[in-house]
Amino acid sequence: MKECVILLAVLIGFSTHSIARQSNVTFQAKDLQLISQRYTGSAVNWPLVIEVASHNVSENSFTLQASDVLQLQNFASFSVMVNEQKTRISQLINSGATVFAMEQYVVVKDVIASHNAAIDDGNLEEAITHAENLLQEVDLLETTLMENRVVDVQAQLSKKKGEVDKKIGILGNWTDALLGDFFKQADGIRTMIESYATLSFTDGSDIQVNPNTVAVIRKSRIDKLNDASDTEITLEDGGLLAKLSAASKQKSTFVLNAGPSRTELKSQNFYAEADGPQIAKLSNYDGEAIINSNNVTISIQKNEGTIVEEGKDPLQPVKLLPAPTLTWSSADTVINKESLLFSYLEIEGAASYEIQYSTSPDFDQQLTEITTQETAVNIPNLPLGMMYVRVQATDQLGLRGPYSKTARIIRTTDNKPPPVFVDNMTDNTILTTQEDFALEGVTEPDAFLTVNGKKVNVMTSGRFSHMLNGLSGETELTLISRDPSGNQSETTLRVVLLTEDVLFDFSIGRESALNSQQVSSGSTIFSAKAYPGLRITITNQEQSRTIITDKQGRWGTKMSLIPGNLTISFDDIKTEQTFISKSFKVGGI
Structure with missing residues (x-):
C-alpha cells in the first residue's frame, strides 16, 4: 500500500463537503470515508480508495481518475453481496451452523477473513475473488447444515403385556419383541389376543397398541436443532392410541395412516381402528386431526370422529358421545x-x-x-x-x-397401616401460588387423620380436605393416619408457595430474570434451581424449548436468543397448570 500520512480527521469524521461531478474527483483526507461510502458502498473499504488514488502530500488531498472511480463503483456490488452473505451466515448460525456444520463454517470464516485482509491491503482484485468465493461457500454451509441436522431416530418398546412381535424391515420375519427393543424406519410391531404394547418416541410421544394389531413405522426422524420430529405410522389392522407430547403437537409432524386414510395429527389424544385397508374408524379427543381419503380432506376437532371407507369420501365429522359420569361421590x-x-x-x-x-x-x-x-x-x-x-x-x-x-x-388389608395419597404431590412436594391452599387426598374411610397434630375429617369415600391459610415460603407438614386396628402411617411433605422471587431468581445472560424486562440476544445459558415437578417452557419468537426439573429441582438449557419477544413459564407437569409466566424483550447484543 502507498505510504502516506492521513490526518486524524479521517478516523474522527468528515464534513458535509460535496464533491463536484467531474472526470477526476479530488477530495481532502478528512472526506476519505465519505468517498469510500459513496463509491464502494461501505466506509470500511477506504484502503481500496487510497490504493487507487493519487496523494498530494502538501495539501493532504487525494485525486481519483475517472477509471479509478469506475473500478470502485464496480466493487460496490461485491461489497453489497458480502454484506448480504454475512446476514445469511448469522441466520445459519441461529439455525445451528456452528454445531452441525462446524468445518464448513470455519471455511466460510476464513474466506471472510481473506476478503477483509485484501481490503486492508488495498488489493481490489483479490477482494473481488474472495467475495465471489464467499457465495459458493455459504451455499455449501447451508447444504451441510441441513444434511447434518435431520437424522433418523428409533422408537423403543417401553411397555408390553402378553405376546408382542417385531419385524425388522419390510421383508423381515416376525420374531418375539423384548422390552426395551428399538424400532426404526420400516420396522413393524404386532400384538396378539389380550396383548398390549407401548412404543415411545424421542420427543416424548407414545403409541399404545391394542390387542390383535399390526402397525409399521414408515418414518421417524428428528431435527436435532429444535427437536422437531417427523413421524409416520401405518396401522394395517387393529387399533392404537396416539398420545403426542405437548412439544410434538406444537412443532412436529405426525402422520397416521389407517385403512384408506392419511391423518396429520395436531392432537395429544387420537384413537384409530383399521379393518385392513378397507375401512378405518377415527376418534379425536384433543386439538385437530386433518384427514385425507379419496382425494377429499376433512378436519375433525376435539371429541369428533369419522369413518373412512375405501373408494368413498370420508364421513363428515360426527360428534362423539360424551364421557360417562361415574355414580360414585368421589373418584x-x-x-x-x-x-x-x-x-x-x-x-x-x-x-x-x-x-x-x-x-x-x-x-x-x-x-x-x-x-x-x-x-x-x-x-x-x-x-x-x-x-x-x-x-x-x-x-x-x-x-x-x-x-x-x-x-x-x-x-388395603387390615394388618397394614392405612395409606395416605395426597393430590398433586411430586417427590413429597406440593407446589402452589395460593396463600390459602386446600390440602386434599385420600386415605381409608375409617382412619383417624391429623395434619401437624390437627384432626382432619375423612369422608366415607376416604377423601379428605384441610385448608392451609397464610402460606409463605416452604411449609413442612406431617400427616398421620391411624385405622381402628391401631395401624399407623406417617407422611411428611412440604407445601411451597411459588412466587416470582422464587422462580425467576436466575440470570439471562448478564441480566437478572427477576429485575429486568429486557435481555440481550445471542447464545444464552439458562441454569437455575427451583423444585421437582415443574415444566419450564421458554418461547422466543418461533422457537420454543421445554425443560423438566430433576429430583433436586435443577433445570437448565442453552438457546440462541433472537431479537423479539421472550416468554418463560413454569407449569405443573401433572396438572399442566401454569404457575407463573413472565415476558421479556430481547434486544441486540
Missing part, C-alpha cells in the same frame, strides 16, 4: 375386598361401553379391557395397592367417545 375409593362393582350413568345412543383398569395412571401396564352393554360391571381379583379404572361409550357407528374421569381404587 378415589379405599376398599378391603378383592372385587369392586364399577358403575356409571347411561349415555343415550350408546351401543356399548369399554371399561379399562390398570395399575398405571397412563393405562399402559397390566391393562385389562371389558366390553359390555350394561351400566355396571364387576371387577374381580383386585390386587393390593392402587388400581385405576375408566370407561368410555361407543356409538352405533363404532366410534369411541372420550374416557370418563379416572377412578383410583386403593385396596
Whole structure:
C-alpha cells in the first residue's frame, strides 16, 4: 500500500463537503470515508480508495481518475453481496451452523477473513475473488447444515403385556419383541389376543397398541436443532392410541395412516381402528386431526370422529358421545375386598361401553379391557395397592367417545397401616401460588387423620380436605393416619408457595430474570434451581424449548436468543397448570 500520512480527521469524521461531478474527483483526507461510502458502498473499504488514488502530500488531498472511480463503483456490488452473505451466515448460525456444520463454517470464516485482509491491503482484485468465493461457500454451509441436522431416530418398546412381535424391515420375519427393543424406519410391531404394547418416541410421544394389531413405522426422524420430529405410522389392522407430547403437537409432524386414510395429527389424544385397508374408524379427543381419503380432506376437532371407507369420501365429522359420569361421590375409593362393582350413568345412543383398569395412571401396564352393554360391571381379583379404572361409550357407528374421569381404587388389608395419597404431590412436594391452599387426598374411610397434630375429617369415600391459610415460603407438614386396628402411617411433605422471587431468581445472560424486562440476544445459558415437578417452557419468537426439573429441582438449557419477544413459564407437569409466566424483550447484543 502507498505510504502516506492521513490526518486524524479521517478516523474522527468528515464534513458535509460535496464533491463536484467531474472526470477526476479530488477530495481532502478528512472526506476519505465519505468517498469510500459513496463509491464502494461501505466506509470500511477506504484502503481500496487510497490504493487507487493519487496523494498530494502538501495539501493532504487525494485525486481519483475517472477509471479509478469506475473500478470502485464496480466493487460496490461485491461489497453489497458480502454484506448480504454475512446476514445469511448469522441466520445459519441461529439455525445451528456452528454445531452441525462446524468445518464448513470455519471455511466460510476464513474466506471472510481473506476478503477483509485484501481490503486492508488495498488489493481490489483479490477482494473481488474472495467475495465471489464467499457465495459458493455459504451455499455449501447451508447444504451441510441441513444434511447434518435431520437424522433418523428409533422408537423403543417401553411397555408390553402378553405376546408382542417385531419385524425388522419390510421383508423381515416376525420374531418375539423384548422390552426395551428399538424400532426404526420400516420396522413393524404386532400384538396378539389380550396383548398390549407401548412404543415411545424421542420427543416424548407414545403409541399404545391394542390387542390383535399390526402397525409399521414408515418414518421417524428428528431435527436435532429444535427437536422437531417427523413421524409416520401405518396401522394395517387393529387399533392404537396416539398420545403426542405437548412439544410434538406444537412443532412436529405426525402422520397416521389407517385403512384408506392419511391423518396429520395436531392432537395429544387420537384413537384409530383399521379393518385392513378397507375401512378405518377415527376418534379425536384433543386439538385437530386433518384427514385425507379419496382425494377429499376433512378436519375433525376435539371429541369428533369419522369413518373412512375405501373408494368413498370420508364421513363428515360426527360428534362423539360424551364421557360417562361415574355414580360414585368421589373418584378415589379405599376398599378391603378383592372385587369392586364399577358403575356409571347411561349415555343415550350408546351401543356399548369399554371399561379399562390398570395399575398405571397412563393405562399402559397390566391393562385389562371389558366390553359390555350394561351400566355396571364387576371387577374381580383386585390386587393390593392402587388400581385405576375408566370407561368410555361407543356409538352405533363404532366410534369411541372420550374416557370418563379416572377412578383410583386403593385396596388395603387390615394388618397394614392405612395409606395416605395426597393430590398433586411430586417427590413429597406440593407446589402452589395460593396463600390459602386446600390440602386434599385420600386415605381409608375409617382412619383417624391429623395434619401437624390437627384432626382432619375423612369422608366415607376416604377423601379428605384441610385448608392451609397464610402460606409463605416452604411449609413442612406431617400427616398421620391411624385405622381402628391401631395401624399407623406417617407422611411428611412440604407445601411451597411459588412466587416470582422464587422462580425467576436466575440470570439471562448478564441480566437478572427477576429485575429486568429486557435481555440481550445471542447464545444464552439458562441454569437455575427451583423444585421437582415443574415444566419450564421458554418461547422466543418461533422457537420454543421445554425443560423438566430433576429430583433436586435443577433445570437448565442453552438457546440462541433472537431479537423479539421472550416468554418463560413454569407449569405443573401433572396438572399442566401454569404457575407463573413472565415476558421479556430481547434486544441486540
